[in-house]
Amino acid sequence: MLDFPPWKVWAIALTILASILFTLPNFLTEEQAADLPTGVPSQQLNLGLDLRGGSHILLEADPADVAKARLETLEEIVRQELREADGGPIPHLDMSVRDGSVSFTVRNPGDVDRAVETMRAVSRPVGQLSAQRDIEVNLADSTRISVRPTAAGLAAETDAAMGQAVEVIRRRIDELGTREPTIIRQGDTRIVVQVPGLQDPAALKALLGKTAKLEFKLVDIDADPTMAAEGRAPPGSQVVPNAEGGVIVVKRRVLISGDQLVDSQPSFQEGLPVVSFRFDSIGGKRFAKATQENVGRPFAIILDGQVISAPRINEPILGGSGIIQGNFTTESANELAILLRSGKLPVELTVIEERTVGPDLGADSIRAGAIASVLATLFVALFMVMTYGRFGVYSVVALFLNAILVFSVMSALGATLTLPGIAGFVLTIGAAVDANVLINERIREELRKGRPVIASIETGYKEASRTIFDANVTNVIAAVIMFWFGSGPIKGFAIVLTIGIITSVFTAVTVTRLLVSWWLRSKRPQALVL
């Protein structure tokens, strides 16, 4: 008990010093902390969205959507490959996309082997190690061939699409000028977006929820309007809803898509908001050719399956840039320009969870949490001193050190403090004294048995340590499970609880023991009031 080797004292002193050093940046403003010289800890505690205000949005992609898009491109590829097959085009009929596969009938039975070979050549391996390929080619009967994306292929496709989606979302949010957005993938088909301190979450969600798939298609002027109203279109055409009401029949073939856009800006024409756009050189050439060939005809500008406008092509547009007119407000023109600039989402995303905390509530929560933490600490400290006297004072010292330690570890790890985290902090105040209660009660018992002071203290620490260990392991088990299963704020709670439990064992057992040993050595007490 008395022998505390100097290295141990130094280790404890260094730990405490380091923890104070790591806690200090939290008392500076962000700018001041950023100006600190390198080598000095400058990490500040992150505040969770529930404390600083902001939006947490969970987006989900439907894998069926990816599969559908994949089939559509696959159909294009199949047609193209059959056209450009080695040894001349392969005539085919009854191309259909159904039940997750593209199938067609080869007109000349002699071409079947060549068609199968051509299709097999399209498939690519999935991943580097596996032998799986992204599509499989089967003969349905002697002349009908079906091409089906494999599960592994679709999974890889979804994975790639989600990766791209994260990039697109990042570009869109950056356009809003918000700082420090967190955009991370969760699981296979989800993306978490967290944006702190946002004034208008509606604008953010408007940007996230749109796919922004832009297509230019010719309007089918020969289509029968009554048939169109019933949702039927002639072969090679399709019925598309119009943003201003009604429907428009357009040719299926895409003249040009938004993928070739390089820039888009909101602008004004004749006092009305419009969106200007510019194609890259390839897109510009295609746009010029398409407009040249179709002068005098209307073409439809389609965004996410809805016609925004269908102007007549008055003259060929050769410069590779143009404007979109429509029923825009200044805001919606700006929004569309952002969407077009940042590219289309490779997959449609829906908001399945949203939590927005206003800055007032966040500030109130911090204030309430801080007041509660300080008062709880003071009340518990008072109670400990009244119950255990000198030993109570020691545990109070440990309590304050523990508070500093928790903050320093969290700052150093860059952990996030959430509102439940503050509750976790208050809770560790209660749990931290538990170790001291166990020790002190045990010392009391030993004293009552008539043992000398030093022996009582020694036994008290030794016997209580085992109990303290067992009792805290259960708390850590609960906290770890919480961390696994919990989301956002709950994770924050679990982190604080775990850190607090570990540091409290250090402060409550080791640090108080040091204090007690100093007292014993200097005073050599013969009696102890406890």
Add this chain to the structure above:
Amino acid sequence: MRLIKLIPDNTNIPFLSWRNVAIWASIALIVGSIALVAIRGLNFGVDFAGGLMMETRFSQPAELDKLRQTVATAGAGEGNLQTFGDPNTVSIRLPLPPGDDAAVQQVVGEVQAKIKAEYPDAQFRRVETVSGKVSGELIRDGALAMLLAMIGISIYIWFRFEWQFGVGALFALVHDVALTLGFFALTQLEFDLNIVAAILTIIGYSLNDTIVVYDRIRENLRKYRKMGIEEVLNLSINETLSRTIVTSIAMMIALGTLVVLGGSVLFGFSVAMLLGIVIGTYSSIFIGAPILLWLGVSPQSFLPSDAGDPEARMKARAAAERGQV
């Protein structure tokens, strides 16, 4: 300075003689709690029920009935309103409108406009929408987490002590969790993710208490081989009583401060924790220990193989070797 002694020295309260009353009372409470949860149900917040929640704050205590009518005029369905932490703050819950996020935005906008028209001072502090899919997952994850925590901790205790202690701990845990759930069914306080976190913490903490008692029981079983089991249990509870009470009071002081001052969001969480501490303290004394008696713990339980204490293990091994020679 005279120190406070909450529990006098050398108490000898015959806790074990009340075991039959205590266990039946507890079983009745558990059954009652389960019945309450089954009949009245838990007042699930948006986390678990799915839907839309708006936390709205007024400058004076909210008139719930009038506000309910105002919300209804927005045509977004029957609103579920209740004060939240303090009388000025109201949580308004609405079902999610069919359709995409734009529909949700519209409902939020309309309800807020209606309230703003009636109460210009209203502040909208928090909006949460959770789809049915996510809420289903949250329920599943929450339930799974509670179950895993209970089983995991019981297994740990089984390894550290003996199987009887594991079973006793598990029963005490089931007791604590059931009663907490029953309390939420009774009061219809909002039950959300934070409450699940609170219950998980209770699971960890309540065991804290039980372990301290169990640890002493193990120690005394080794020390007093000749003593009757009931006496050992009673002695152990009495010896640790002061610690149990002091720690519980320290926890209650900390949590009581949170209940009063922690703000609206933490209110339910703090109440759940505070209740859990009280129940946990009770169960570690009146449930955890008597169960050992029924499960037949005896001094022999720790003789042949003891994984916990290396010293005891060596002694046991030495004894066994002597027996062989």
